[in-house]
Amino acid sequence: MRAAELRSLVKARERSRGLLIAFEGPDGAGKTTQRKLFKTWLKSEGHSVVTSKWNSSPLIKPLIKSRKKIHALSPLEFSLLHAADFRHRLHSKVLPALWNGRIVLADRFLFTGLARDAARGLDLDWLLHVYSPLFWPDMVFYFSVSSGTSATRISAERQPKFYEAGQDVTGDADALASYKRFIGRVIREYEALALIFQFVTIDAEQPMYEQHRRIRDAFAGESRRPWAKWNVDAVTEWLATEGAPPDGR
Amino acid sequence: MGAKARTRAQLIAVDGLRGRTIARRAQEVRRKMKRKWNVRAGISRWDASGAFCDLRAAGRKALTLTPRTLLLLYASDLAFRVRWEIGPALDAGQTVIAAPYVDTAIAFADDAGLPRKWVTELLRFAPRAGAHVHAGGTKKGKVPKSAAMAGFIEFATVAARRLQQRTPRKPSTSR
Numbered sequence: 001m002r003a004a005e006l007r008s009l010v011k012a013r014e015r016s017r018g019l020l021i022a023f024e025g026p027d028g029a030g031k032t033t034q035r036k037l038f039k040t041w042l043k044s045e046g047h048s049v050v051t052s053k054w055n056s057s058p059l060i061k062p063l064i065k066s067r068k069k070i071h072a073l074s075p076l077e078f079s080l081l082h083a084a085d086f087r088h089r090l091h092s093k094v095l096p097a098l099w100n101g102r103i104v105l106a107d108r109f110l111f112t113g114l115a116r117d118a119a120r121g122l123d124l125d126w127l128l129h130v131y132s133p134l135f136w137p138d139m140v141f142y143f144s145v146s147s148g149t150s151a152t153r154i155s156a157e158r159q160p161k162f163y164e165a166g167q168d169v170t171g172d173a174d175a176l177a178s179y180k181r182f183i184g185r186v187i188r189e190y191e192a193l194a195l196i197f198q199f200v201t202i203d204a205e206q207p208m209y210e211q212h213r214r215i216r217d218a219f220a221g222e223s224r225r226p227w228a229k230w231n232v233d234a235v236t237e238w239l240a241t242e243g244a245p246p247d248g249r
Numbered sequence: 250m251g252a253k254a255r256t257r258a259q260l261i262a263v264d265g266l267r268g269r270t271i272a273r274r275a276q277e278v279r280r281k282m283k284r285k286w287n288v289r290a291g292i293s294r295w296d297a298s299g300a301f302c303d304l305r306a307a308g309r310k311a312l313t314l315t316p317r318t319l320l321l322l323y324a325s326d327l328a329f330r331v332r333w334e335i336g337p338a339l340d341a342g343q344t345v346i347a348a349p350y351v352d353t354a355i356a357f358a359d360d361a362g363l364p365r366k367w368v369t370e371l372l373r374f375a376p377r378a379g380a381h382v383h384a385g386g387t388k389k390g391k392v393p394k395s396a397a398m399a400g401f402i403e404f405a406t407v408a409a410r411r412l413q414q415r416t417p418r419k420p421s422t423s424r
Contacts, residue, residue, distance in 0.1 A: 059314065060322075062307065063300050074332055076374060077298070080325035087318045129370045130321070240362070241315045242412065 006236040009244070011228045018048075018102040019224060020094065020135075022109035025143030026183050026190065027164060028153030029204040030211070034143065035107050037212050038219075042103060050097040052089055054108030060085040071162055075120035075169060082113050083130045090135055095238045096245040109137055111193050119185035120169050133233035138224045141215060142199035144191075147184040149205060154179065258339040260376055261290070262350035265384030268295065268400015274384035275348035282344065290344040291334070295401050298329035305398055313412040316361035319405045323354050324371050331375055339376065349401060351375055352383075357405055 021038075023031040035051070042049050055061055064081050067073050073081070097104050110131050118124045128134065145153075154160055155176050162168065165175045166182025194201060200218045202211050227235055261278060265271045275292050282288040296302055300322055304314075314322070330347070338345035351372050358368040397407040 059304060059307070060318075063303050066303070074328065076328040077325050077332075080321055080328060081300075084318050084321035084325065087321060088314060091315050091318070092313070126370070126373070129367065132367065237317070238315075242313075 003236065006239050007228070007232060009239060010232055010235045013099060014227055016101050017227065018098045018100070018104060019139070019222065020098055020104045020106060020109075020137040021219070022106040022111070022137040022140045023143065024108060024111045024115075024140055024190065024199065025202075025204060026145060026147070026150045026187055027160075028150040029143035029145045030208070031141075031143050031204075032107055033208065034141070034202070034211055034215060035105050037208075038215050039105055041212075041216065042105075048102040050093070050102050050104050052094050052104055052106050054106075054112050055082060055085050057085040057088040057092070060088055068161075068163055071168065073163070073168070075117065075122060078120070078163065078168070079113065079117040079122055079127065079130065082117075086110055086113060086131065090234070091238050091242055094135075095235065095242075099244055106137065109140070110134070111140065111190070111197070111199075114193060115186050115189040118189045119166065119182060124189075133231075133237060135234040136225050136230045139218065139222060140197065140199040141218070142190065142194045142201045143204035143211075144194075144201050145187075145204045147180060147187055150183050150187075151176065151180045258342045259344040259380070260335065260339060260378045261344065261346045261380045261382060262352060262378035263346055263348035263382045263384055264350055264352035264356070266353075266356060266402050267384070268349075268403050271295075271348045271353070271384045271400060274382060275346050278346055278382055288344050290346050291338050293330045293334040293338075293345055293347045295349055296326055296398075297334060298326045300326050300329075301401070301404055302398065305404070314408045315412065316357070316363055316405065316409070319401075319408060320354060320358060320363070320368060320371065323357075323401055327351075327354075327372060327375055335376065347378065348384075350378060352381065353401060357402060361405075361409075 023035045025031050039049050039051065055064060060081065064073075064085065067077075067081070094104050094106070113131065114124065114127050117127050160175045160179040162175070165172075165179040166185070167173075167175060167178045170178040170181050172178035172181065193199070202214055204211065206214075225231070263271055263275045263278060265274065272294070275294075279290045279292060282290045304322075327350075335345050335347055351369075354368055354372060355365060358365060397404045
């Protein structure tokens with residue numbers, strides 16, 4: 001199909017397509033809890049909902065997992081493998097669901113890659129290039145917590161893992177001490193992205209139900225980002241390579 | 250330069266459209282360097298990181314990766330090669346033959362209709378090669394599934410074929 005035809009397909013789909021809502025923030029911010037609450041509520045309202053988690057491509061996740069286990073990844077390899085995982089999920093799961101009118105809740109989205117990789121010292125402009133064509137969610141909820149709260153919540157449950165703690169870049173043998181340093185950098189990157197990309201910031205130190213209500217309120221006043229304006233390159237590339245799924249897939 | 254050994258670090262890129270041709274050409278270049286200049290050169294090969302081998306070994310029926318995803322994987326493998334093979338050899342003042350290197354990825358991106366700027370920027374971390382050897386080769390002819398590990402282009406061709414077999418011919422427009 002020609003590019004113009006693909007673009008007109010994208011435009012024609014705007015009204016019936018689903019919404020993409022991303023949940024972003026540091027570890028221990030409560031994203032997953034809020035995502036689950038919101039999903040339950042959306043389903044109770046009659047919406048068809050799909051969840052896509054970070055680093056969950058059935059093809060690429062095993063590659064990443066085995067290399068993480070032996071601490072074999074440099075920041076660059078870590079970044080590129082996660083970008084591959086992201087692109088595979090975008091093409092095989094997220095876009096087909098959106099095309100068929102389902103709501104997709106992304107438990108972390110590309111901003112996780114940007115914040116973590118930039119905190120590892122990679123250039124943000126290059127990272128934006130790696131993830132291009134960017135696919136913009138309709139809404140991004142950013143769960144804001146201090147590095148202290150994040151570290152306290154994580155360490156209450158378990159020891160941070162090697163890459164989660166940023167030990168590959170801090171060189172600190174103490175996982176928790178490394179985590180405290182690293183998560184501070186990640187939060188700074190997130191906060192910069194929150195301003196640039198206009199996230200809806202949720203104070204994740206507020207009571208759980210307050211956060212949930214804030215998410216519902218923001219959703220009620222939702223404004224979608226028109227694909228034809230924001231996401232045309234990403235969607236037409238997907239259509240050109242994979243073709244749209246049959247309705248109801 | 251005669252038979253006197255070269256001591257300056259040198260990176261030679263060998264690129265082409267067929268993995269076996271690239272591998273053969275890389276060996277020829279290595280032999281020639283030894284014969285003409287008494288230079289021992291190492292070869293950095295595709296999939297040194299084992300990522301593609303792992304994907305293939307997983308034997309998943311749903312191995313359907315789009316060209317952009319394949320290039321991201323190629324880039325991660327190249328980053329591994331730069332870290333463990335190419336970079337250390339150059340730092341030690343040695344000659345290394347990278348087969349394949351950046352131009353193979355560019356040729357694949359061109360063929361897949363991806364912007365050349367995207368792939369060159371993606372691979373900007375790769376050190377610039379001092380010499381380029383084009384191994385030639387052609388994409389004509391069907392690549393059998395068994396040849397998928399012969400090289401990146403073969404792997405990508407098999408993956409693309411599986412993708413096409415799964416893809417409906419016309420995008421759905423209803424709703």
